[in-house]
Amino acid sequence: MTMSPTSTNVVWHHATVTRQRREQLNGHASAMLWFTGLSASGKSTLAHAVEESLHQQGCRTYVLDGDNVRHGLNSNLGFSPEDRTENLRRIGEVGKLMVDAGIITLAAFISPYQKERERVRSLFPHGDFIEIYCNASINVCEQRDPKGMYQKARKGLIKDFTGISAPYEVPANPELEVDTGSNTLEDSVDRVIQLLARRGLIAAGDTNREK
Amino acid sequence: MTMSPTSTNVVWHHATVTRQRREQLNGHASAMLWFTGLSASGKSTLAHAVEESLHQQGCRTYVLDGDNVRHGLNSNLGFSPEDRTENLRRIGEVGKLMVDAGIITLAAFISPYQKERERVRSLFPHGDFIEIYCNASINVCEQRDPKGMYQKARKGLIKDFTGISAPYEVPANPELEVDTGSNTLEDSVDRVIQLLARRGLIAAGDTNREK
Numbered sequence: 348m349t350m351s352p353t354s355t356n357v358v359w360h361h362a363t364v365t366r367q368r369r370e371q372l373n374g375h376a377s378a379m380l381w382f383t384g385l386s387a388s389g390k391s392t393l394a395h396a397v398e399e400s401l402h403q404q405g406c407r408t409y410v411l412d413g414d415n416v417r418h419g420l421n422s423n424l425g426f427s428p429e430d431r432t433e434n435l436r437r438i439g440e441v442g443k444l445m446v447d448a449g450i451i452t453l454a455a456f457i458s459p460y461q462k463e464r465e466r467v468r469s470l471f472p473h474g475d476f477i478e479i480y481c482n483a484s485i486n487v488c489e490q491r492d493p494k495g496m497y498q499k500a501r502k503g504l505i506k507d508f509t510g511i512s513a514p515y516e517v518p519a520n521p522e523l524e525v526d527t528g529s530n531t532l533e534d535s536v537d538r539v540i541q542l543l544a545r546r547g548l549i550a551a552g553d554t555n556r557e558k
Numbered sequence: 559m560t561m562s563p564t565s566t567n568v569v570w571h572h573a574t575v576t577r578q579r580r581e582q583l584n585g586h587a588s589a590m591l592w593f594t595g596l597s598a599s600g601k602s603t604l605a606h607a608v609e610e611s612l613h614q615q616g617c618r619t620y621v622l623d624g625d626n627v628r629h630g631l632n633s634n635l636g637f638s639p640e641d642r643t644e645n646l647r648r649i650g651e652v653g654k655l656m657v658d659a660g661i662i663t664l665a666a667f668i669s670p671y672q673k674e675r676e677r678v679r680s681l682f683p684h685g686d687f688i689e690i691y692c693n694a695s696i697n698v699c700e701q702r703d704p705k706g707m708y709q710k711a712r713k714g715l716i717k718d719f720t721g722i723s724a725p726y727e728v729p730a731n732p733e734l735e736v737d738t739g740s741n742t743l744e745d746s747v748d749r750v751i752q753l754l755a756r757r758g759l760i761a762a763g764d765t766n767r768e769k
Contacts, residue, residue, distance in 0.1 A: 363610045364619060399575055408575060415658070419654060420648060420655070444626060444652065448620040
């Protein structure tokens with residue numbers, strides 16, 4: 348320990364471990380990767396596959412998605428417009444803490460409204476928020492329909508279902524657009540990884556940093 | 559990449575990067591360290607000094623405290639009993655995500671009620687929540703009074719101030735009690751580090767893991 352105030356009256360609670368030092372320890376920078384797109388467009392699949400690739404390169408990662416957020420932090424939120432907004436706000440704020448902690452944080456949420464996505468983006472310093480539009484047509488998504496949600500929406504059993512009875516606003520200016528309707532998963536992962544390398548978050552072509 | 563489903567119809571979004579794999583990559587286990595005690599008892603100072611020590615040992619760490627939580631994630635909460643409960647609940651849930659992300663997470667909050675602390679503890683698997691009671695007498699804390707809060711509380715300008723006009727319930731069975739009233743900061747840090755080593759979270763006596 349280099350610092351050791353000996354007087355017990357000293358008031359001293361500065362955070363000496365900064366994001367910069369964490370990034371240095373990790374050997375890569377942190378950022379918030381925000382995957383947006385229709386239900387069944389492949390957001391979560393892509394986010395988890397990118398995470399796997401990053402982890403194999405020795406990067407510190409975490410995926411925020413419905414599974415770990417809706418049952419925990421946001422378990423007291425419903426699906427009203429206000430609650431949806433608060434849901435994304437909290438996810439953004441948690442992402443901010445995780446990015447500060449040095450983690451490449453991946454969030455996979457439909458997040459259909461431009462304004463809501465911009466609100467989350469505004470929480471971050473410029474360059475930290477990377478919007479990735481998972482572009483698969485409604486037809487492709489509806490054919491996939493892994494949980495039968497589109498079928499239920501078509502029958503009117505689910506209200507305000509994005510793409511059927513509620514709008515999806517295509518990102519105006521995302522950092523990356525991936526054709527998750529026809530690309531292979533591997534190709535989509537590569538595009539994200541290449542973006543991160545171009546932006547200097549991770550080393551380019553470094554595929555074996557894990558010891 | 560070892561996994562590469564080529565069909566675009568495959569629904570696949572398992573989380574393959576687990577806490578266990580993250581801990582393996584990090585070279586240490588994760589946990590939630592919960593520092594509780596009176597205002598000015600030294601919770602935040604101790605948490606940050608422990609973080610510094612852990613970081614120098616190459617550990618991944620993050621401190622949650624009023625500074626980064628009240629202005630962000632919990633900026634829409636006030637100080638009513640309900641809001642205080644929700645404040646701690648959210649901190650607990652964020653800690654849970656961070657621990658899952660492989661981070662040794664340190665939280666420094668007065669958290670005066672046993673029931674509230676137990677509620678946060680119950681969010682975690684057994685052994686993941688480590689309660690550290692920062693024990694400094696009310697006299698010592700009031701003498702320190704770095705922000706003049708005790709003085710204001712004595713004048714009745716702050717209502718429900720812990721230790722003056724609201725109770726502090728001493729932890730019944732904390733994992734560690736540190737005398738932050740008379741110990742030096744260095745001694746207090748050592749006690750926490752030793753506890754983490756005894757519990758196998760970090761390597762014992764390993765002081766130079768950072769490369």
